[in-house]
Every structure is written in C-alpha cells, then in structure tokens.
Amino acid sequence: xxxxxxxxxxxxACRSSSCIPHRxxxxxxxxxxxxxxxxxxxxxxxxxxAHPSSxxxxxxxxxxxxxxxxxxxxxxxxxTSSHCWTIWKCPRHSSPAVPSAGTCFWNSGxxxxxACAAWPFVCSKPQPDAEANLVKRAATIAQARSEGVAALxxxxxxxxxxxxxxxQRPDLVSxxxxxxxxxxxxxxxxxxxxxxxxxxxxxxxxxxxxxxxxRRWRRCRRHSG
Amino acid sequence: xxxxxxxxxxxxxxxxxxxxxxxxxxxxxxxxxxxDAGHLAAYEQPQKVAALLDxxxxxxxx
Numbered sequence: 001x002x003x004x005x006x007x008x009x010x011x012x013a014c015r016s017s018s019c020i021p022h023r024x025x026x027x028x029x030x031x032x033x034x035x036x037x038x039x040x041x042x043x044x045x046x047x048x049x050a051h052p053s054s055x056x057x058x059x060x061x062x063x064x065x066x067x068x069x070x071x072x073x074x075x076x077x078x079x080t081s082s083h084c085w086t087i088w089k090c091p092r093h094s095s096p097a098v099p100s101a102g103t104c105f106w107n108s109g110x111x112x113x114x115a116c117a118a119w120p121f122v123c124s125k126p127q128p129d130a131e132a133n134l135v136k137r138a139a140t141i142a143q144a145r146s147e148g149v150a151a152l153x154x155x156x157x158x159x160x161x162x163x164x165x166x167x168q169r170p171d172l173v174s175x176x177x178x179x180x181x182x183x184x185x186x187x188x189x190x191x192x193x194x195x196x197x198x199x200x201x202x203x204x205x206x207x208x209x210x211x212x213x214x215r216r217w218r219r220c221r222r223h224s225g
Numbered sequence: 226x227x228x229x230x231x232x233x234x235x236x237x238x239x240x241x242x243x244x245x246x247x248x249x250x251x252x253x254x255x256x257x258x259x260x261d262a263g264h265l266a267a268y269e270q271p272q273k274v275a276a277l278l279d280x281x282x283x284x285x286x287x
Contacts, residue, residue, distance in 0.1 A: 083267075118285055120229035120278055123236050123265050125243035127252070162235030162263025165270075172269060205226045205252045 084125035119204065126200040137195045144184050144191075152187070153180040227285040231242035231277055233262035233269075255281055 129137065144152055157177035165172050182190070228250060232241035247254040257277050259266050267274045 039253060118227040118229070118282075120231070120281065121244070121247065122231045123233050123239045123244070123262075123264050125239045126246050127243060160238065160264040162233060162261065162266075164235060164261035165263060169269065176265065176268065201246060201249055202251075204247075205228060205250045225258055 083122050084119065111193050126204060128197045128199050129195050134195055137191045141188050141191050144187050148185050149180075149182065153177060157179065226252070227281075228252070229257075229278070229281045230278045231259060231266060231274060233264060233266040234258055234260035235262060236264040236266070236274050237262045257285075 103215050140152060154177065157180065161173050161176065228247060229271065230244045230247040232239070232244040234241060240254060241258050250274075259270055259273055262270045262273070
C-alpha cells in the first residue's frame with residue numbers, strides 16, 4: 001500500500017483533449033497515469049489518481065514533528081513517508097530531494113527534460129500488481145464504499161508501521177493515522193490507480209516524467225535557465 | 226539514471242524481494258535493506274534513510 005491517501009483532496013478533472021495515457025516511471029505508487037500536454041501552468045493531471053493538494057503542500061512542506069537533517073539535502077516534510085524522491089539538477093540547490101508523494105504528476109517533464117538527476121525509491125516496488133494484490137485492492141475498495149475509510153485507515157496505520165517502530169516509537173501509529181484524511185472517493189481512486197501500475201523495470205532508468213511541487217518546479221525552472 | 230532502492234525488512238506490503246527487482250533495471254541500482262523498518266521506512270527511520278541518501282548522493286555527484 002502506498003501513502004497516496006495521505007493527501008486529502010481529490011484532483012479536479014483535466015478536461016484537456018490533449019491529455020493522453022502516459023506510462024510514467026515514478027510516483028509513490030501510481031505509475032499509470034495521464035500527462036497533460038496542454039500549454040499553460042504545470043498542473044497535475046489525472047482526475048482519477050492525481051491529487052494536486054499533496055503537491056501544493058510542498059510550498060510549505062516543513063513539519064516540526066520530523067527532525068530536519070542538517071547535513072543532508074533531504075528535508076523533512078509532511079510527506080516524509082514518500083516512497084519516491086526526485087533529485088533535481090539545480091545549480092543553487094545541489095541535488096535537492098523533493099518528495100514525489102501523493103501521485104502528484106506534473107507535466108514539468110516536458111518543460112524540464114534534463115532536470116531530473118536520479119531517483120531514490122523507498123519501499124516502492126517496480127512491478128505491477130499481481131493477481132493477489134488486485135483481489136486485495138478490490139476488497140479494499142468494496143470495504144471503503146460499504147463502510148467508509150475509518151476502519152481501513154485504522155488497520156493500515158497499524159500494519160504499515162514495522163514491528164520495531166511499534167515498540168520504539170508507538171506514537172507513530174496515531175501520528176500516521178491522523179494524516180490519513182482522504183475521502184472514500186479519493187481512497188478508491190488511489191486504489192484503482194495503484195491497481196493499474198505497469199511494470200516500471202524497462203523504463204525506470206530513463207527520464208520520462210519529472211515531478212515536483214509547484215514552488216520547487218518554478219525554482220528549478222528559474223535556475224535551469 | 227542513477228537509482229537507489231531502500232527496502233524495509235519489516236515491510237509486508239512491499240518486500241525486499243519485490244524491491245530486488247530494481248537490480249534488473251538497465252544500469253542497475255544501489256540497493257539497501259533496512260532490517261528494522263516497515264513500509265514507511267523514511268517515516269520510521271528518517272535518520273537512517275537520510276544517511277543512505279546522503280551517501281548515495283555523494284557517490285553519484287562524484
């Protein structure tokens with residue numbers, strides 16, 4: 001399970017006729033999405049799976065509940081549970097790590113084709129869902145629709161935290177649970193998106209799609225000349 | 226494209242074996258296993274994940 005449901009609001013639909021199915025390489029889980037090729041500002045794209053609010057959060061993405069790591073280009077954020085981080089080539093910000101959480105697809109890849117330098121993945125598998133996973137996702141969707149998301153999130157908050165953290169940092173469970181604020185519709189959309197992930201092995205080493213929060217994107221664009 | 230894969234040894238959702246598949250990516254990847262981390266490794270072990278990121282970034286930046 002991926003933490004795309006940490007973002008609370010579903011995305012508006014992209015109504016551009018130039019939105020095309022896109023085999024993207026990177027996300028916190030949803031690798032099958034759409035890329036909007038329309039002109040205009042960078043916007044996330046898929047009505048079904050993208051959640052612009054999670055990306056917009058990066059505008060002020062700092063959380064006092066996480067330690068800032070002074071020696072690292074990595075900075076903490078409300079999306080610290082991200083599974084994928086984007087390393088950008090920015091002259092004044094050497095290798096900033098931007099959490100690409102919440103299925104925030106942006107069409108910055110088309111605008112910054114060489115801006116992405118590397119991809120770190122944390123607890124993110126490149127394979128598409130196996131049959132057993134698909135069955136489980138279908139059950140999750142059915143439960144969400146019939147009972148709501150509260151019980152599901154309660155269970156996820158317990159099961160996603162490892163045994164060691166349960167012992168050493170039991171507060172993480174409630175902290176994580178408090179971040180799970182997605183609506184039923186949004187959870188269903190995320191699950192459906194996760195279920196359609198293609199195999200990323202053949203493409204992940206090639207830059208296809210750059211992800212960033214809006215502020216970072218603008219900063220990178222400015223510095224990349 | 227340099228790739229880093231960090232797996233959690235206590236992650237039941239995405240196992241280390243799942244993430245080992247990144248090794249098959251053309252060009253390979255740098256792989257680490259955090260034995261005491263679950264599915265949200267960066268959330269549970271931010272210092273360890275950051276340390277691995279730092280080391281990797283220094284390597285790829287040469």
